[in-house]
Amino acid sequence: MSLQGALAALLLRGPAHGYELYVTLEGELGPxxxxxxxxxxxxxxxxQRDGLVRVRRVAQVGRPDRQVRSLxxxxxxxxxxxxxxxxxAEEVVVRLAVGxxxxxxxxxxxxxxxxxxxxxxxxxxxxxxxxxSTDGFRREALGIEIRRLEVELRxxxxxxxHQAEIVGRPVARLAPELIKAADA
Amino acid sequence: xxxRLNLTDATPAVRLDNVGRVYRGxxxxxxxxxxxxxxxxxxxxxxxxxxxxxxxxxxxxxxxALDRPSHGALQVMGIAIGDLSERKxxxxxxxxxxxxxxxxxxxxxxxxxxxxxxxxxPWHPRRVLEPEAADLLAAVGLTGRVAFPPAxxxxxxxxxxxxxxxxxxxxxxxxxxEPTGNLDLATTEELMTLLTExxxxxxxxxxxxxxxxxxxxYADRVLKLSGGRLVSDQRLTMATGVELHxxx
Numbered sequence: 001m002s003l004q005g006a007l008a009a010l011l012l013r014g015p016a017h018g019y020e021l022y023v024t025l026e027g028e029l030g031p032x033x034x035x036x037x038x039x040x041x042x043x044x045x046x047x048q049r050d051g052l053v054r055v056r057r058v059a060q061v062g063r064p065d066r067q068v069r070s071l072x073x074x075x076x077x078x079x080x081x082x083x084x085x086x087x088x089a090e091e092v093v094v095r096l097a098v099g100x101x102x103x104x105x106x107x108x109x110x111x112x113x114x115x116x117x118x119x120x121x122x123x124x125x126x127x128x129x130x131x132x133s134t135d136g137f138r139r140e141a142l143g144i145e146i147r148r149l150e151v152e153l154r155x156x157x158x159x160x161x162h163q164a165e166i167v168g169r170p171v172a173r174l175a176p177e178l179i180k181a182a183d184a
Numbered sequence: 185x186x187x188r189l190n191l192t193d194a195t196p197a198v199r200l201d202n203v204g205r206v207y208r209g210x211x212x213x214x215x216x217x218x219x220x221x222x223x224x225x226x227x228x229x230x231x232x233x234x235x236x237x238x239x240x241x242x243x244x245x246x247x248x249a250l251d252r253p254s255h256g257a258l259q260v261m262g263i264a265i266g267d268l269s270e271r272k273x274x275x276x277x278x279x280x281x282x283x284x285x286x287x288x289x290x291x292x293x294x295x296x297x298x299x300x301x302x303x304x305x306p307w308h309p310r311r312v313l314e315p316e317a318a319d320l321l322a323a324v325g326l327t328g329r330v331a332f333p334p335a336x337x338x339x340x341x342x343x344x345x346x347x348x349x350x351x352x353x354x355x356x357x358x359x360x361x362e363p364t365g366n367l368d369l370a371t372t373e374e375l376m377t378l379l380t381e382x383x384x385x386x387x388x389x390x391x392x393x394x395x396x397x398x399x400x401x402y403a404d405r406v407l408k409l410s411g412g413r414l415v416s417d418q419r420l421t422m423a424t425g426v427e428l429h430x431x432x
Binding site for chain 2: 032084086088112115116117119120121122123124125126127128145146150153154156157161
């Protein structure tokens with residue numbers, strides 16, 4: 001999964017420090033999409049090196065400086081592309097979760113875009129299934145992917161039906177036991 | 185006299201120009217369809233989607249010549265059917281448009297073959313219709329089931345009989361209202377695959393109303409209605425280079 005894409009998209013909301021980004025991802029998606037605290041910092045470091053984010057140090061009393069990250073122009077472009085461009089199947093849920101927070105007014109458009117992308121994949125798989133020989137396990141492998149995509153399309157249509165309620169929900173708060181685990 | 189179909193390559197199967205349908209109520213009018221303009225190309229499968237009350241079935245009924253628009257112009261297979269008398273519209277529909285519904289509505293006392301034949305009986309003798317009905321049942325994959333009554337057929341097979349019945353008389357336009365609504369996932373897949381095969385082999389124009397995006401994904405084009413208006417018109421594409429999983 002592209003943690004870099006997800007972090008760039010989350011920063012479209014505005015500057016944030018690493019811990020805030022980690023807590024948001026875990027709160028919105030955990031425990032199904034688990035992110036390691038250290039991995040978030042490592043990825044943000046790489047993004048800084050690659051010119052996608054810039055860092056501002058904010059002094060704290062009795063604690064080390066807090067590093068607040070914001071997007072550069074290329075980082076902003078990357079965040080938006082990650083949300084709207086076609087990507088791996090396993091990123092669909094994360095794109096929608098992050099999109100809910102950063103582009104509330106365009107979330108329906110994001111769902112429609114992903115739906116069109118998944119429909120194009122489904123049509124390609126159906127075409128492959130018709131051309132595939134009955135040798136081996138290919139037909140069955142394609143069959144289950146087709147079913148998964150059909151279920152996914154129905155799920156995406158359901159999201160659109162409940163769009164206002166989903167977008168209107170507040171940002172999830174991370175459960176206290178998970179915060180402790182992260183701090184440990 | 186029957187209207188003669190006047191088709192050139194460029195003639196769309198269906199042409200709607202600012203078509204609207206208003207139902208007059210005792211106190212308020214209900215606008216079911218609000219100024220829809222579109223062309224449906226021949227030989228394509230079009231899906232009409234949208235939430236309940238969006239105007240899907242109203243649009244379908246108008247295209248199927250089952251209802252008349254309150255305003256606007258409508259052509260089906262090059263004929264301005266809004267201008268036809270009721271008798272001519274009925275004859276036009278019988279010759280041009282096949283209908284399939286969620287329920288196949290087969291006659292229980294008749295065989296699959298007789299259920300197909302019965303659709304053409306007022307216009308043609310049985311001996312003329314039977315060979316065509318048998319061919320159509322073969323085309324929908326029911327060669328060995330022609331003598332079976334509906335009770336001996338599965339839900340999917342009954343719906344295939346309904347498709348064969350709708351195509352009797354080489355009707356070029358097939359209109360289906362939630363045809364997979366009562367079918368399970370596997371049977372839905374089979375029926376939609378059959379419809380795409382029929383589209384290709386018979387150059388059939390198919391219009392399907394569905395609430396199911398998986399069914400709509402078989403279409404060449406998806407129209408979405410909301411509040412009686414056309415809000416989206418999407419031509420479906422196919423992804424290239426599909427590779428879902430990488431073995432590492």
